[in-house]
Amino acid sequence: MRATQFLIATQKETPADAVVVSHKLMLRAGLIRKMASGLYNWLPLGLRVLRKVEAVVRDEMDKAGALELLMPVVQPAELWQESGRWEQYGGELLRIKDRHDNDFCLGPTHEEVITDLVRNEIKSYKALPANFYQIQTKFRDETRPRFGVMRAREFLMKDAYSFHIGQDSLQATYDTMHQAYSNVFSRLGLDFRAVAADTGSIGGSGSHEFHVLADSGEDDIAFSSKSDFVANVELAEAIAPANTRAPAQEVFTEVATPGAHSVEDVAKLLNAELSQVLKTLIVKAAEDENGEQGLVALVVRGDHELNEIKAEKLPQVASPLTMASDAEINAAVGASAGSLGPKGLSFPVIVDRAAAVASDFVCGANKDGYHLTGVNWERDIPLPVVTDIRNVVAGDPSPDGQGVIEIKRGIEVGHIFQLGDKYSQAMKATVLDENGKQKVVSMGCYGIGVSRVVAAAIEQNHDDNGIIWPAALTPFDVALVPINMHKSAAVAEQCEALYQALQQAGLDVLFMDEAKARLGVMLADIELMGLPHQIIVGDRGLEAGNVEYKNRASGEKQDVAVADVVAFVK
Ligand code: ATP
Ligand code: MG
Ligand code: MG
Ligand code: MG
Numbered sequence: 001m002r003a004t005q006f007l008i009a010t011q012k013e014t015p016a017d018a019v020v021v022s023h024k025l026m027l028r029a030g031l032i033r034k035m036a037s038g039l040y041n042w043l044p045l046g047l048r049v050l051r052k053v054e055a056v057v058r059d060e061m062d063k064a065g066a067l068e069l070l071m072p073v074v075q076p077a078e079l080w081q082e083s084g085r086w087e088q089y090g091g092e093l094l095r096i097k098d099r100h101d102n103d104f105c106l107g108p109t110h111e112e113v114i115t116d117l118v119r120n121e122i123k124s125y126k127a128l129p130a131n132f133y134q135i136q137t138k139f140r141d142e143t144r145p146r147f148g149v150m151r152a153r154e155f156l157m158k159d160a161y162s163f164h165i166g167q168d169s170l171q172a173t174y175d176t177m178h179q180a181y182s183n184v185f186s187r188l189g190l191d192f193r194a195v196a197a198d199t200g201s202i203g204g205s206g207s208h209e210f211h212v213l214a215d216s217g218e219d220d221i222a223f224s225s226k227s228d229f230v231a232n233v234e235l236a237e238a239i240a241p242a243n244t245r246a247p248a249q250e251v252f253t254e255v256a257t258p259g260a261h262s263v264e265d266v267a268k269l270l271n272a273e274l275s276q277v278l279k280t281l282i283v284k285a286a287e288d289e290n291g292e293q294g295l296v297a298l299v300v301r302g303d304h305e306l307n308e309i310k311a312e313k314l315p316q317v318a319s320p321l322t323m324a325s326d327a328e329i330n331a332a333v334g335a336s337a338g339s340l341g342p343k344g345l346s347f348p349v350i351v352d353r354a355a356a357v358a359s360d361f362v363c364g365a366n367k368d369g370y371h372l373t374g375v376n377w378e379r380d381i382p383l384p385v386v387t388d389i390r391n392v393v394a395g396d397p398s399p400d401g402q403g404v405i406e407i408k409r410g411i412e413v414g415h416i417f418q419l420g421d422k423y424s425q426a427m428k429a430t431v432l433d434e435n436g437k438q439k440v441v442s443m444g445c446y447g448i449g450v451s452r453v454v455a456a457a458i459e460q461n462h463d464d465n466g467i468i469w470p471a472a473l474t475p476f477d478v479a480l481v482p483i484n485m486h487k488s489a490a491v492a493e494q495c496e497a498l499y500q501a502l503q504q505a506g507l508d509v510l511f512m513d514e515a516k517a518r519l520g521v522m523l524a525d526i527e528l529m530g531l532p533h534q535i536i537v538g539d540r541g542l543e544a545g546n547v548e549y550k551n552r553a554s555g556e557k558q559d560v561a562v563a564d565v566v567a568f569v570k
Contacts, residue, residue, distance in 0.1 A: 001476065002513045007044050009033075010525045020216040022458035023148035025467050029529045031454070038145025038153030045529065046454070048475035048508075050156065053453045054135050056187050056472060057158045064180035066131040066160050071113045073137055077103035079112035083426050092140040106139035111423050111445060114161040118441070119429035122163065128431065128441065129169045131177075133160035135450060147216065150411065150455040160446040163424075165433060170442050174206065174418055177446045181210050181414050188453065189470025190413075191460055195221055196231040197415065206418030210448075211410030214459035221410040222392050226403025233392060233407070411456045412449070419443040467530030468553050476510040478502055478569055479526040483538035486515035494562065495537050498547075502535075505566050527552065533569045 009030030018024045026032045031046030042050055058068065077095070080086035085093075086105075094106045107113065114132060122130060138157045145153050160177065164170040178194065185192040190212050197209040209232055211221055220233035396405045423429070424441045433439040454473070461468045469475070480502065482488075482495045495511065502509045510531060512522045519536075526534055536548040546559040549568065560568050 001509065002511050003517075004513050006510070008525060008529075009043050009045070010528055017146075018148065020147045020150070020455075020459065021462055022150065022216070022455040025458050025462055025528070026148055026455065029467055032149060034148075038142055038151070040149055040152060040154075042451075045475050049454050049469070049473055050451060052473050052475075053188065053450050054156075054158075057184055057448055057450060058135065060180045060184045060187070061133045061158065061160060063183075064131070064176050066133040066162075066177075068134065069132050070134050070136060071107070071110050071117070073107050073139070074104050075107045075110075075113055077105065079116055079427075080105060083112050083115075083423055085112070092142060094139055094141045108138055108140040109157075109445075109447070110134070110136075110159055111161065111419070111443075112427070115423045115427045115429050115443070118161075118163055119424075119427060122441075123431055125165050125431050125433050125439070129162060129164045129173055131160060131162040131173055131444075133158060133446075148455055149451045150216075151218070152451065155449065156451040158448040158450050162444040162446070163429075163441045164443070165431070165439060165441065167442065170418055170420075170444055171206075174416060174444050177416055177444070178208060181416065181446070181448070184448065185210055185212070185413065188457060188472050189461070190453075190457060192413065193221065193223075193230050193410070195410065208416050209410075209412050210414035210416075212413050212453075212456040212460060213408055214411055214456065215409050216459050217409035217411040219410045219412055220407050222398075223406045223408060224398035224400060224403040225406055227398065227400055229398050229400045229402065231399070232410075232412075411452065411459065413453050413456050414446075414448045416446045417444060419445055462530075465524070466528030469530040469532060471532060474530065474532055475508075476529075476531050477507040478509045478533045478535060479529075479531045480509055480511045481519070481522050481526065481534060481536045482512065483519055483536065485513070488539050490542055491537050491539060494542060494547075498535065498537065498562075498565065501566050502569065505570050507566075507569065535565060535569070 007030070011028055011030065014024045014027045015034075018027055026046065027034075029045065030043050031049065033041045033043060035041055061068070074096075077086055080089070080093075086103075089108070092108055094108075096104050096106065098104060118130070118132075122128065135156065135158045137154060138159075139154050142151055142153055145151055149155060162170070162173045162177070164173065182194065192210055192212050195209045195211050197207040209219075211217065211219065211232075213221070222231050222233050223229070392399075392405045392407075394405055394407045397403075398405055419442070421440050421442050424443055429441050430438040431441055457470060457473055458467050461470055471477075480495055480499055482491045485492045485495065495513070499509055499511045510526075510529075512526070514522075523534070523536075530552060532552050534550040534552065536550065538548070541547050541559060542562070544559070545561055545563070547562055547565055548557060549560045549565065550557045
């Protein structure tokens with residue numbers, strides 16, 4: 001592409017409503033222009049990037065066995081009334097009327113349309129499983145459109161819908177799509193995580209979101225410090241196992257001042273009987289991460305050597321747990337307890353949970369009132385489990401009992417759901433099964449925010465000078481930049497030759513062919529637009545047979561022989 005035949009729409013200033021970096025850079029680099037709230041024009045440069053995302057998505061969908069089709073943006077109200085969502089969907093559904101006063105909406109998603117299509121086209125189990133996708137405009141009348149195309153009202157989505165007889169088939173396609181999504185986001189060069197998710201207004205069970213990690217993300221993602229547990233914090237209770245325990249606050253009593261509390265002190269602070277305190281502490285410490293009763297005893301070895309406190313998790317103690325006697329505890333500890341000495345066992349008292357998590361140390365007291373320090377939170381004390389991830393904060397125990405929660409911000413770029421028969425039941429989408437009986441099909445649905453991906457990629461790939469495109473997304477691979485082309489026939493000639501040669505090598509080239517353009521301006525524009533490779537052609541270099549090469553990501557510059565530069569860039 002020649003710059004003189006292209007629209008380079010870079011700009012210096014951005015409007016005040018552009019607060020996140022991707023929004024600013026998309027405006028400054030000339031990828032998009034706002035038309036109205038949540039409505040954007042994609043300029044030629046931006047469209048090239050959008051098409052790159054589409055191409056990768058389309059390729060992976062095709063490989064996953066999904067069939068591309070295209071459904072209407074405008075959808076009749078009748079279908080939404082059948083599914084019940086005409087009433088349920090709320091303000092994001094833009095409802096419109098045609099000239100005959102018939103109700104329609106602009107499609108925010110296409111479950112109803114595809115279910116209607118499939119119930120009319122597929123009559124036998126033999127045609128299943130089936131998986132259809134489209135890459136198409138959606139409209140959602142978002143309450144707060146913001147961050148440019150990241151939360152727009154009109155946006156481009158890839159949405160796929162699969163149809164099955166039986167859960168096994170649905171699960172198999174769901175797994176295939178999960179993998180396809182991972183492939184898409186890996187190929188796009190994004191740092192992403194698949195995250196357990198709520199099923200929201202679409203309903204059904206089984207759902208994952210794909211999040212690009214970035215500070216500007218609107219979702220809080222909870223990670224375990226120890227395991228691979230990852231969940232969207234908006235996720236409902238459903239994900240935590242049924243037998244999970246209370247939040248940490250309820251398990252361990254927090255006492256205001258960390259310090260030398262004896263059990264008696266704690267009892268006083270809690271206004272409880274000493275035996276009650278001990279009983280509670282034993283019972284609480286006795287739950288392991290599977291919710292099974294067991295005893296965790298803090299063992300002081302030797303003569304109260306505080307540095308050598310070790311936790312020992314003991315599988316089973318007498319149930320129901322009561323205030324354990326020394327004899328009972330010794331019995332549970334087994335033979336090794338014999339060497340523990342008279343004050344060999346103690347029970348954890350968490351004096352300041354937040355401080356304990358932060359510092360790794362908590363105070364404890366043994367049953368004789370000795371104050372202990374040097375107890376390690378995760379090593380010595382089993383973490384209780386939270387049931388409702390929506391309330392977690394950093395430092396809380398992970399719902400799977402392993403490690404503590406870290407919170408990072410994520411941008412939701414993809415979402416996969418097992419819908420079950422929510423739509424097929426309501427809309428009577430059935431097929432004949434092997435026995436000639438009508439059977440309601442089950443469904444999965446799978447979305448990727450194609451236009452949001454562009455913004456998310458910029459959030460992760462930029463510097464002070466502008467965008468740094470991952471190879472798979474860049475609008476052009478190479479910028480070809482002449483120095484003083486209007487004065488030098490050699491430069492002009494060499495640039496023309498390189499322009500052809502680079503294209504023949506399969507590279508997309510932006511040739512900055514405006515004869516009198518200022519070098520500094522051109523270079524700043526190219527940095528801003530984020531093109532990965534720059535080739536700068538000037539008389540001085542050519543005299544030595546060289547051009548200058550600059551890598552956008554590393555910033556490194558080097559002279560490369562004219563004869564080698566195509567191979568070098570490729
Ligand atoms: P969000 O939680 O960000 O509102 P969503 O959960 O409502 O998104 P889905 O119904 O799961 O969105 O749609 C599939 C994908 O479409 C999302 O994962 C996201 O990438 C994209 N998407 C949703 N809403 C928007 C929007 N307003 N602008 C751009 N992309 C969007
Ligand atoms: Mg939404
Ligand atoms: Mg969401
Ligand atoms: Mg979603």
